[in-house]
Amino acid sequence: MTELRIGHGYDVHRLKEGRRLILGGVEIPHPTGLLGHSDADVLLHALMDAILGALGEGDIGRHFPDTDDRYLDVSSLHLLTLVKAKMDARRATLVNADITLILQKPKIAGYIEKMKRNIAFALACDESRVNVKATTEEHLGFTGREEGAAAHAVVLLSLET
Ligand code: MG
Numbered sequence: 001m002t003e004l005r006i007g008h009g010y011d012v013h014r015l016k017e018g019r020r021l022i023l024g025g026v027e028i029p030h031p032t033g034l035l036g037h038s039d040a041d042v043l044l045h046a047l048m049d050a051i052l053g054a055l056g057e058g059d060i061g062r063h064f065p066d067t068d069d070r071y072l073d074v075s076s077l078h079l080l081t082l083v084k085a086k087m088d089a090r091r092a093t094l095v096n097a098d099i100t101l102i103l104q105k106p107k108i109a110g111y112i113e114k115m116k117r118n119i120a121f122a123l124a125c126d127e128s129r130v131n132v133k134a135t136t137e138e139h140l141g142f143t144g145r146e147e148g149a150a151a152h153a154v155v156l157l158s159l160e161t
Helices: 042-055 076-089 109-122
Strands: 002-017 021-023 026-028 032-034 092-102 130-135 148-160
Touching: 002 042, 021 032, 026 109, 042 076, 042 092, 042 109, 042 148, 076 092, 076 109, 109 130
Parallel strands: 092 130
Antiparallel strands: 002 032, 002 148, 021 026, 092 148
């Protein structure tokens, strides 16, 4: 028997000068980057929260607390492989993931294929199961003022029961 389970994730990080901008495991040249305890990859954080949500296992703050020095500056792609291990423990496979990044600048269209490759590799699935898209918020709000970036993710998992 298989059971389908849906999960949603949402995350926000502040943009700050002197930080590296890492999205979907890709470093993107830009004067500002995302601030956080880890590499602050907002896109992967939303994805991990969606997966953990589908598993009914809380959120990344519970599994990888920002008070734990093991996760200081850690690569979120590495954290995604730890989340994949939790999927494996539950015999869960990814049906598909749809991720929306909200960012005013820079344009990330040229990096999306690499992000999809990184995510598919970490989750050991075909790239066709991962969709990454981006939008601006038309200069409105904190993303529009380039103060931060946000991401939403929805995933569907198939669990063997
Ligand atoms: Mg985060």
